[in-house]
Every structure is written in structure tokens, then in C-alpha cells.
Amino acid sequence: MADKARIAILGASGYTGAELVRLIATHPGMRITALTADRRAGESMGAVFPHLRHLDLPTLCRIEDVNPDDVDLYFCALPHATSQEVISALPRDRKIVDLSADFRLRDPQVYAEWYGRAHSALDLQEEAVYGLTEFYRDEIRGARLVAGTGCNAATGNYAVLPLLAAGAIDPDEIIIDLKTGVSGAGRAPKEGTLFAEVSEGFHAYNIARHRHIAEFEQEFSKVAGRPVTPTFVPHLLPQNRGILATVYVKGEPAAIHAALAARYQDEPFMVVLPFGEAPATRHVRGSNFCHIGVVADRRPGRAMVFATLDNLTKGSSGQAIHNANLMLGLPETTGLDLAPMFP
The missing domain is CATH 3.30.360.10 (Dihydrodipicolinate Reductase; domain 2)
Structure with missing residues (x-):
């Protein structure tokens, strides 16, 4: 892609949201155009996470205030049982990586058994690809909706x-x-x-x-x-x-x-x-x-x-970016080659 992919992070005030921001901040193929956090709407990301205050980031807003014309891919870092409703309302021509549990289980009856409620977006569940990158790489590359693993x-x-x-x-x-x-x-x-x-x-x-x-x-x-x-x-x-x-x-x-x-x-x-x-x-x-x-x-x-x-990285936000790289046609390791922190 000649231009950087425009990224929205829904639920940016949680740990996985902050980890996504940390990783995307130095990603050469992505730029953040929207950050949402309903209870912290109107605040800066630096106020919510002071370790990110050096970054030039959009002000936190509500999900309904995000302009889809400014987004190529959504990372949905919302609580379980929230993503189904939110993702159902997003444009069907946008790519989505969901970090919640809402689309991980292929069988709706199994989902209901373990999460105590009926699945409310069965059409989306049918198209969701399980996000274990090393085992579903080919499917993820062509997917619109990827369900991050636990x-x-x-x-x-x-x-x-x-x-x-x-x-x-x-x-x-x-x-x-x-x-x-x-x-x-x-x-x-x-x-x-x-x-x-x-x-x-x-x-x-x-x-x-x-x-x-x-x-x-x-x-x-x-x-x-x-x-x-x-x-x-x-x-x-x-x-x-x-x-x-x-x-x-x-x-x-x-x-x-x-x-x-x-x-x-x-x-x-x-x-x-x-x-x-x-x-x-x-x-x-x-x-x-x-x-x-x-x-x-x-x-x-x-x-x-x-x-x-x-x-937070390989188990969630790093995995999400790995999958997004594939979905966007970028080299899959882009932005993820950082060495572990030690000690």
C-alpha cells in the first residue's frame, strides 16, 4: 500500500488498546486516525496512559463519532458481549480485527453454553476467521473479520x-x-x-x-x-x-x-x-x-x-497486528520485530 492504512481502535482505554497504540506508533504501514473510549471521551490518550503522552494521537471519542471514511481497518478491543453489537453496526466494506471472545467459537450453541447468552450476530460469525496466525494464515489474508484468540x-x-x-x-x-x-x-x-x-x-x-x-x-x-x-x-x-x-x-x-x-x-x-x-x-x-x-x-x-x-503482545495486540498486516497486504512481520524487554 502506497499510503499508510488508517486505523481506528475501539476501546483504546484498556490494556490491549494501549498495547495496540504502543505497537502502531512505530509501524511504518499504519497510522491511527481514531481512538474511542466512551467513559473517557474528550480526554487525551496521554491523560489515560501517561506513557503514551509523547505521541501525537487523536482525542478519545465515542464510537458513534468515528467517521468510517477515515478508517481502513478497525481493531475492536471492547469487552466480551459488546463486540457483536458494535461490529454489526460498522460498514460491511471495512476490515475488522476483534480482540474479544465474541467471534472465536464457530458453533453458536457452544458460545451460548460458555458465555451464557445467545450469539446475536450469526451472519458475522459465519465469516469470522479464527486469529491464530500461524495456523490460519491463508484464511486471514483474505478475511474481512478476524477473531483474535484468547x-x-x-x-x-x-x-x-x-x-x-x-x-x-x-x-x-x-x-x-x-x-x-x-x-x-x-x-x-x-x-x-x-x-x-x-x-x-x-x-x-x-x-x-x-x-x-x-x-x-x-x-x-x-x-x-x-x-x-x-x-x-x-x-x-x-x-x-x-x-x-x-x-x-x-x-x-x-x-x-x-x-x-x-x-x-x-x-x-x-x-x-x-x-x-x-x-x-x-x-x-x-x-x-x-x-x-x-x-x-x-x-x-x-x-x-x-x-x-x-x-498483551503475542497473546492479543501483537497477534492482532500480525493478522492485520496479512489482511492489508503488508509484510506480516511489519512493526513486530521488537526485541523482548529484559530485565
Whole structure:
């Protein structure tokens, strides 16, 4: 594209909205023309996020005040159950990347089961493409609407999908033990994410009922060609960013490592560590990279697969930009080659 793509971010006052702004600020193929945040409408982005005050950005406004003639692609970073209504009202000739859960599940009945309400935009659901870039690249390139994955779901999918595709593991023996930073809960005030509730502690949450289970079952079953029901338990870490999943599987460890290395050898943001090494969240912080490691269990024929990524970048906003690059015909790594922050 000769000119930069014009970008609107709906819901810019949340963590994923701020992360989108941070990444697009140095993106050579995109420029932000609209930022919305209904409760903060009329304020500057610098007032809401002081770390962005050096940028020349549009004033926050309401969604209805965005001029679609100034937008080529919308990033929709709104709460779950909000995006269906909002996206339904957007022009049908504009590209959209939705970061909520509203279009991730292909089966409306499954959506209703996990989210407690009927899907209200079935026509849009039919055209939505699941946004796990490395597995749906071709579909995303031609899509109008892409549904970003859950950050926990992305982490587990990266660890497991190549193994199911290669027949390297037993589909009935998958345990995903995942730890995530508190920013995954969003910026809205909640008692359970107060500093005193999270700091100096570590606990499991939404045990056996976390909504990302539905994404695991959808994607695992599709690849395996039969129903797959993993065990998934998320835990809340007393840190801002990062996800680390430890996945316990049944299969030959060397073959498991080989399957992952082969699947991701040409992927720009996927790093498979040498056999026997495990990754750490601090090695991907603030980046669009996912690190994967495989370690043999003491028991023969079993292994531990580790996957780590930054939930706000590779798990959400970085993934969204990766997908948008494809949708806009840009080189897919554009604006995303930033190195992780360390320490």
C-alpha cells in the first residue's frame, strides 16, 4: 500500500488498546486516525496512559463519532458481549480485527453454553476467521473479520496443535497447567485483581470452567479429527505480563520436540528451544515471540511441553497486528520485530 492504512481502535482505554497504540506508533504501514473510549471521551490518550503522552494521537471519542471514511481497518478491543453489537453496526466494506471472545467459537450453541447468552450476530460469525496466525494464515489474508484468540488459548494451542497434527501424542492424555499475569483480567477495577489480593500469593482460578477451554476443544478436535477434551487449570501470577503453560503429554519426547521444531522452523515469531530446555516469561516480555521447550519426563513415553508468551503482545495486540498486516497486504512481520524487554 502506497499510503499508510488508517486505523481506528475501539476501546483504546484498556490494556490491549494501549498495547495496540504502543505497537502502531512505530509501524511504518499504519497510522491511527481514531481512538474511542466512551467513559473517557474528550480526554487525551496521554491523560489515560501517561506513557503514551509523547505521541501525537487523536482525542478519545465515542464510537458513534468515528467517521468510517477515515478508517481502513478497525481493531475492536471492547469487552466480551459488546463486540457483536458494535461490529454489526460498522460498514460491511471495512476490515475488522476483534480482540474479544465474541467471534472465536464457530458453533453458536457452544458460545451460548460458555458465555451464557445467545450469539446475536450469526451472519458475522459465519465469516469470522479464527486469529491464530500461524495456523490460519491463508484464511486471514483474505478475511474481512478476524477473531483474535484468547491469550491462554493461544499459548496452549501453540504447544499442542502441531503434536496432534503429527500424531505425536495421545489426544486423551493432555493436561495444560497454565500461569498468567494479572493484566489478562483487563483494566477495569475488580476486587480479585487488587494489589493486596494478588501480591505475595499464587492461586488457581475458574477451575474446570475457564472459557478458553472451549477454544482448546474446538481447535484440538479439528486437528485431531475427533473430540478432544483436555484438562486445563489456569493460575494467577503476581506479575503484570506473561503466560507460561506446562503441558503434560503422552508420547516420545524426542519425537515431540522434532514435531514442534519442524512445524515452526519457518515461523518468524516461534522459537523452539534445544531439547531439554524450558522457557521463561521474562525472555518474551513485551515482544511478539513465543518460546517453546520440551523436556522428557522421568517416566518413559511422557514429556512436558512448555510454552510462554506475553499475553498483551503475542497473546492479543501483537497477534492482532500480525493478522492485520496479512489482511492489508503488508509484510506480516511489519512493526513486530521488537526485541523482548529484559530485565
